[in-house]
Amino acid sequence: MGRLIFxxxxxxxxxxxxxxxxxxxxxxxxxxxxxxxxxxxxxxIINIDTEGGNLAxxxxxxxxxxxxxxxxxxxxGNTFPQVSSSVISEGKIKITGTNAQGFSGNGIxxxxxxxxxxxxxxxxxxxxxxxxxxxxxxPPPPPGTALPTLNLLPxxxxxxxxxxxxxxxxxxxxxxxxxxxxxxxxxxxxNKEEFxxxxxxxxxxxEATNLPKAVLNKINYWALTDLSxxxxxxxxxxxxxxxxxxxxxxxxxxxxxxxxxxIVIFNxxxxxxxxxxxxxGSCVTRSALxxxxxxLGHSIAFLGDEYNYGSPLSTDWVARGYNVSYNCSQEKxxxxxxxxxxxxxxxxxxxxxxxxxxxxxxxxxxxxxxxVGIRDYNPPSIRGWEMALQNYE
Amino acid sequence: MNKILANKKRLLLSLLSIALVIALVxxxxxxxxxxxxxxxxxxxxxxxxQAGNLSVKNLNLTEAYAPDYKLNLPNGFYEIVMSEKLGMPxxxxxxxxxxxxxxxxxxINGQYLPPEILPLGEITLLLPYYxxxxxxxxxxxxxxxxLTINISDFSLNPVESYTKYCGNGICDTDENxxxxxxxxxxxxxxxxxxxxxx
Numbered sequence: 001m002g003r004l005i006f007x008x009x010x011x012x013x014x015x016x017x018x019x020x021x022x023x024x025x026x027x028x029x030x031x032x033x034x035x036x037x038x039x040x041x042x043x044x045i046i047n048i049d050t051e052g053g054n055l056a057x058x059x060x061x062x063x064x065x066x067x068x069x070x071x072x073x074x075x076x077g078n079t080f081p082q083v084s085s086s087v088i089s090e091g092k093i094k095i096t097g098t099n100a101q102g103f104s105g106n107g108i109x110x111x112x113x114x115x116x117x118x119x120x121x122x123x124x125x126x127x128x129x130x131x132x133x134x135x136x137x138x139p140p141p142p143p144g145t146a147l148p149t150l151n152l153l154p155x156x157x158x159x160x161x162x163x164x165x166x167x168x169x170x171x172x173x174x175x176x177x178x179x180x181x182x183x184x185x186x187x188x189x190x191n192k193e194e195f196x197x198x199x200x201x202x203x204x205x206x207e208a209t210n211l212p213k214a215v216l217n218k219i220n221y222w223a224l225t226d227l228s229x230x231x232x233x234x235x236x237x238x239x240x241x242x243x244x245x246x247x248x249x250x251x252x253x254x255x256x257x258x259x260x261x262x263i264v265i266f267n268x269x270x271x272x273x274x275x276x277x278x279x280x281g282s283c284v285t286r287s288a289l290x291x292x293x294x295x296l297g298h299s300i301a302f303l304g305d306e307y308n309y310g311s312p313l314s315t316d317w318v319a320r321g322y323n324v325s326y327n328c329s330q331e332k333x334x335x336x337x338x339x340x341x342x343x344x345x346x347x348x349x350x351x352x353x354x355x356x357x358x359x360x361x362x363x364x365x366x367x368x369x370x371x372v373g374i375r376d377y378n379p380p381s382i383r384g385w386e387m388a389l390q391n392y393e
Numbered sequence: 394m395n396k397i398l399a400n401k402k403r404l405l406l407s408l409l410s411i412a413l414v415i416a417l418v419x420x421x422x423x424x425x426x427x428x429x430x431x432x433x434x435x436x437x438x439x440x441x442x443q444a445g446n447l448s449v450k451n452l453n454l455t456e457a458y459a460p461d462y463k464l465n466l467p468n469g470f471y472e473i474v475m476s477e478k479l480g481m482p483x484x485x486x487x488x489x490x491x492x493x494x495x496x497x498x499x500x501i502n503g504q505y506l507p508p509e510i511l512p513l514g515e516i517t518l519l520l521p522y523y524x525x526x527x528x529x530x531x532x533x534x535x536x537x538x539x540l541t542i543n544i545s546d547f548s549l550n551p552v553e554s555y556t557k558y559c560g561n562g563i564c565d566t567d568e569n570x571x572x573x574x575x576x577x578x579x580x581x582x583x584x585x586x587x588x589x590x591x
Contacts, residue, residue, distance in 0.1 A: 078498045101500065162575065167562030169579045174587060176563070176580075180464065222562070244494070248517070255434065255519050258458035258563050278493035278508075279466050291497065298495040302467055307498055309507040320491070320510065321468050321534060357507065372498060391463040 025050045027060040027109060027129050030375055042069070042116055043201055044127055045290055045375060046095065048079055048109035055103055059096040061132040062112060066091040069114040069127075075287040076272040077108025078372055083287075094132050107372035111290045113201060163192055163225065167257035170199055171221040176258055178393040180300070183222040183259035185250060187231045187266035187283070198265050199223045202284075202292040209293050209369060210376040215385050218392040222257050229253055231264045231283070243268070244275045245283040254281075261300060263292065278302060293369055297377070301385040304328045305357040306371035313358035326384040327370060328356035328363060340364065347379035429484075429521035431565040433552055434459040437529065437542070439516045445490075447471075447531060447540040450515065452547040456556065458563070459521045462486025469493065471539065472532045473518070477525040484521050489513070 030045040048058060058080060064071065071093060076083040080097030088094055095110050112127070162168075173179055184202065189195040203221050231253075233246035245264040254262050264283035266273075274284035274291050276298035284291050297303040304325030313324070324330050329340035333352040339345075340352035340362050347364070356363035363371070365378040377385070434457045438450040462473065466487045475484040492511040499505070520529070529542040558565055559573035570577045 081499070101503070103500070107498075165560065165562035165575075169562055172579045172583045174580070174583050177461070177566075181460075242496070247492070251517060251519075252457075254460065255457035257561075258460070260460040260462075260464065272497075273499065274497040276495040277489075278469070278495060279464060279489040280492070284497075288497070294498070295495075300464065305495065305498065305505070305508075307505055310504050311507060317510075322493070322510075323468050326467070387467070388465050390465050 024053065025055060025058045025060075029062075029127065029129050042114050043204060043290065044112045044114070045077070046109045046112065046129065047106065047374070048077075048097075049106040050104050053104060056100065057096065057098045058109065059094060059132050060109070061088065061092060061094050061130040062127060063092045063130055064112075064114070064127040069116060072113045072115055075111045075113065075289060077110055077290060078272070078288070079103045079105075079107040079109055081272050082270065083110045092130075105372070106367075108290055163196070166225060168196065168223040168225050169220070170196070170223050171203060173217045173220055174393070176220065179220040180218055180261065180389060180392050181220045181222060181257070181259040182296075182300075183224055183254055183257050183262045185224050185229070185231055185245075185253060185262055185264040186227045187245065187264045187268075189227050189265075189267045192225055192227065195225075195227065195265070195267075196223055198286055198289060202263070202265065202289050205290055205375070206293045206296060208375060211293075211382060211385060215382070215389060218389045222259055224253055224257060226253075226256075232266065242275070243271075243273055243283075243285075244277075245281070247277060247280055250281055263296065263299070265289070290375070293375065293377075297370055297381065297385075301381070301388045302326070303370050303381050303384050304361075306355075306363045306368055307357065308355045308359065309357050311358065312360040324356075324361060326387065327368075327378065327380040328358075328361040330361060332362050343380055346383070350379055427524070428566055429459075429523045431458070431567055432456060432556070432558060433522040434519040435522050435526070435529075435544070435549070437518045437520060439518070439531075439540070441490075441514055441516060443512075445533075445539075449540070449542055452542065452544070452549075454522060454549040454552055455519070456552045457519055459519045462488055468534060470534060472534075472536070473520070474530045474532070475520060475523070475526050476528050476530070477523070478527040480528075483523045483526055488516070488518060 026049045028047045028049070030047060046060060046062070050058070074083050074085040074095055076097065080099045080103060083095060083097045086094050086096070095112070097109055170184070184199040186195040199221070207216060229249065231245045231249055233244050234242065243266065250262045250264065262281040266283060266285045268285050270287065271285050272287040274282065274288050274295050276282035276295045278298055279302065280299060282295040282299040284295055302325060304327055306327065329342040329352065331341045333340050333344070336353050337351045339347065339350045343350050343364055350364035352362045352364070353366060354362060364380050367374045368378040368381060369375050370377070370381055434455055435452065436455045436457070437452050440448045440450045463486055466489060469490050470487045471490055472487050473485060474482055476482045490513070492513040493508055494511055495508045496506040526544055529544065530538060531540040533539050559568060560575055562576060564573065564577035564580045568577055570581050
C-alpha cells in the first residue's frame with residue numbers, strides 16, 4: 001500500500017515536472033480606429049509583454065460578439081512565429097503562440113482577423129481578452145481605456161472596381177499624376193478575393209495608425225490581379241537565407257499599372273517574415289500583415305528601426321552618405337525626457353532615449369511602430385512621412 | 394456726338410486689348426511641348442561599378458508605364474533630369490543608388506538583424522517618353538554630373554502598340570470619362586469625394 005502511495009506521489013511529481021507550462025505574460029488589445037464597413041475586414045492586434053521572462057509559449061483568450069463578427073484567422077506578430085487558435089465556445093477563442101528560441105520583451109503577439117457581419121449600423125464594444133489557464137490573470141483595463149468599438153456605417157460603399165481588371169483600384173484618392181501609387185502584388189495566391197481581402201486588411205493597418213489624413217490622402221492603393229507572376233526570391237548575402245522579393249520582377253509588374261512603389265504579400269502559411277528595400281519596395285508574408293505600416297515606413301518614408309540591433313552604427317554607412325534616419329538622432333540631450341537637439345522645438349512629447357536600432361543612436365519615444373509594441377508612429381516618424389511625400393498632393 | 398463715338402472707339406479698343414492679353418497669356422501658359430506618350434517608356438539600363446561610376450548598358454523604347462520618381466529620398470540617391478535640345482527640362486526625379494535591405498524584426502540567435510547594403514550593379518529605369526527628349530543627365534546628391542546620355546546616340550525603334558488600354562483599370566492621359574468610363578469613373582468619384590470633403 002505504502003509503495004503504491006509512493007508511486008502515485010512520484011508519478012504526480014514527475015507529471016508536474018514534465019507537463020509543459022504556459023508561462024505568464026501580460027496581453028493588451030489595440031483597438032482599430034475609424035468607421036468600419038459591413039462585409040469588410042477588421043483586425044485586432046494583441047500585444048504581449050513578457051515582463052522580463054523568456055517564454056517559449058504564451059496563450060490568451062479573446063471573446064467577441066458572434067452576432068457582429070465572424071472570426072477568420074489569427075496571424076503571428078513579431079514575437080511568436082507560430083500562432084494558432086482554438087475555439088473554446090461560440091464567441092470565445094484561445095490563441096497560443098510558440099517561439100522555439102524563446103521570447104523576452106514586448107511586441108505584437110498576434111493579429112485576429114474578423115469579417116464584420118453586423119446587420120444594423122451603430123457602435124458597440126466587440127472584443128475583450130480574458131485569462132486562460134496557464135497565464136496570469138489579465139488586469140482589468142484602467143479607467144478610461146478604450147476597448148475596441150465597432151462603428152458601422154449604414155451601408156457599404158459600392159465596390160470600387162471590377163475584379164477582372166488587371167490593375168484593381170482598391171482605394172483611389174485622386175489623379176495618378178499627383179499621388180504616390182502603391183501597388184500590392186500577390187505572391188503565390190490561388191484566389192483573387194482572398195488576396196484582395198488581405199490587401200484591404202493591410203491598408204486598414206496603415207490607416208489605423210496615427211498618420212495624418214493629409215499624408216494618407218497622398219496615396220492611391222492598387223492591386224495587380226494577375227496571380228500568375230512569381231515574385232519570390234532569396235537574400236543572397238552572407239547572412240542566413242531568407243525570403244525577399246524579386247525587385248526586377250516587381251519593377252516590370254509595377255509598370256503594367258503605372259505604379260510608383262510596390263509591396264508583395266506572400267501566401268506562405270505559417271511563415272512570418274518581411275523585408276523592405278529602402279526607397280524601392282517591400283514584402284510581407286500573409287501571417288505578418290500587421291507589419292505592413294512598419295515595412296512601408298522603411299520603403300516609402302526612409303525611417304530606421306528603433307528596436308535594438310545590439311551593435312553601433314558602422315562608420316561605413318556614414319561614409320557612403322547614409323545619414324541617420326529622421327526618426328533617430330546621433331546627438332543626445334541632457335536627459336531622456338528632453339528632446340534630442342535634432343527635434344528640439346519641433347515636436348512636443350518627445351525625449352532622447354538610448355538606442356535607435358543602433359546602440360549609439362537615440363530615439364524620440366519609448367515605443368513606436370518602428371520599434372515593437374504599438375501601432376502608432378512617433379512625431380519624428382510622421383515628419384519623415386511628410387518629407388518623403390512632399391512632392392505629392 | 395463725336396465725343397460719344399470716340400468713347401465707344403476707346404471702349405472697343407480696350408476690350409480688344411484685354412482679349413489680346415488673355416489670348417497671349419493662354420498661348421504662353423499652354424505647354425510648348427506635348428505631354429509624354431502615356432504607353433511608352435524609355436528603358437535605360439545602367440551599370441554601376443564598385444566606385445560608383447555609371448555607364449549605359451542599354452537604352453530602348455518599350456511599351457510600359459513609367460513611374461514618377463517623385464519620392465523624396467533624403468540620401469543614397471541619384472537625381473535624373475531629362476531635357477530637350479534647348480535645355481528645357483521635361484522631367485526630373487530621384488532614384489535609389491543602392492539596395493538597402495531592412496530585415497523583418499525577427500530575432501536570430503537572440504539578436505535582431507541590422508540593415509545591410511547589397512550591391513546594386515545594374516539599375517534599370519523606365520522614363521517617360523517625350524519625342525523631343527534629347528539629353529538625360531544623372532547627378533549625384535551633391536549635384537555633380539555623373540553621366541550624360543545623348544538619346545540620339547541610340548536608335549529608339551518604334552513600338553507597334555496593339556495593346557487595348559481601356560479596361561485595364563488605369564485612366565490614361567489620353568482617356569477620359571467619355572472615352573473610357575470603366576477606367577476613369579474611379580478618378581471622377583475620388584475628385585467628387587475630395588470636393589465634398591473640402
